[in-house]
Amino acid sequence: MASTEPIRKFNPLSQFFHWVIAALLLFQVPLAYYMINQPLSPDKLGNYALHKSIGITIFTLAALRLAWRWLRPAPPLPRSMAPWERTAARVTHGLLYFLLFAMPITGWLSSSAANFPVSVFKLFTLPNLVPEDETLHKRLELAHELLAYTLFATFAAHLLAALYHHFRRRDNVLLSMLPFARLR
Amino acid sequence: MSRYAILSFLAALAACTQPAAETGDREGAPPRVAEAEAEAGAGADAGAPPGAYELIEDESTLTFTATQQGAKFTGRFREFDAIIDLDPESPSDGTVVGIVEMDSVATGDSERDGYLVGEEWFHASRWPRARFESESISRGEDGGYVAEGSLRLRDVTRPVTMRFEFTPPKDGEPGSFEGGFEIERLNFGVGQGEWESTEWVGNEVEIDVDLALAE
DSSP states (O other): OOOSSOOOSOOHHHHHHHHHHHHHHHHHHHHHHHHHTSOSSHHHHHHHHHHHHHHHHHHHHHHHHHHHHHHSOOOOOOTTSOHHHHHHHHHHHHHHHHHHHHHHHHHHHHHHHTTOOOEETTTEEOOOSSOOOHHHHHHHHHHHHHHHHHHHHHHHHHHHHHHHIIIIIOOSTTGGGOTTOOOO | OHHHHHHHHHHHHHHHHOOOSSOOOOOOOOOOOSTHHHHHHHHOSSOOOTTOBEEOGGGOEEEEEEEETTEEEEEEESOEEEEEEOOTTOGGGOEEEEEEEGGGEEOSOHHHHHHHHSTTTTOTTTSOEEEEEEEEEEEOTTSSEEEEEEEEETTEEEEEEEEEEEEOOBTTBOEEEEEEEEEEGGGGTOSOGGGGOOSSBOSEEEEEEEEEEEO
16 A cells, blocks of 8 residues: 555545536536526526536536545645634535535426426436425525525635635645645 | 445446436326316317217326427426317217417426416417317327327417327226327427527427316
């Protein structure tokens, strides 16, 4: 087996998952905001279709990513971090993982409840998870929206923490996720 | 490493339990028995002939399957009437008529239903009913029947061919009429202006009729 040195960087595949999902989310969230404000048109339907396809893609990547994280755990947090900081990091990361699953699932459920089966890039169609139910649809839509706000806030915390680690604490937290960076 | 084994097992399990990509027809609520009959009857210039079977509305469905955002979905019409006047021994003397109240469309999403009855789609306020009427009925090669006829939808009347299976009611047992046909919505002007694009709302629409009949 490999050396007993503690790992200090994220595995390349873990980095790949992180950045691909990040890029998809940076597209997905503004797309959602844009499309819900569009008047009904074929273009709007196309944007919904794209949003759903990307959502299911993120869902799949998140599942693979979580499995891979189990096989290749994240590097340990810097020793300089205070206990409350470790707790904050754990909660934030846990919440981000939770949202990576909860967002696509509520989206898929919401579409199902309105009898809008989800097609993934017109390649295949997912089955409806629940029978049509207008009240349920409204609730799921609201849940999806509230989760989106939660995602936005959690993402902001995640980003600020990464920058804080890099520029103020001058540790390796951000560098450990950058593919070509050398550690300090 | 056993973690690999567990994950591959889970992945295999997920692959096995993955249902078919196609969503099947879902059973909708039974059609609402309302003033449909009277209303539809008023719309039908040919009243039911004495030999026609009675439609058991609670057990009859009229559904359609269309494509939106690349995915098939099924909707239904809650109010419709049918005149099935058919003798299995001499189908060529028979008549099949169907009348649909277009504003009774139900797709599981009231917003979508609202758009469908609007001007760009059914324009139900102007053309409230669609009507199928057979012109000639013959036996099909597969043991079923073939009705050559016409469909009027909005202000367009076009020939359509409906294939169906038919069992007349007998000794108190209800009869059945199961059939359907496919249309291209744009042939009937369903979807005007920018909705003539078929990229996100498909052109093909499958109509499925499943009727229960009493003597």
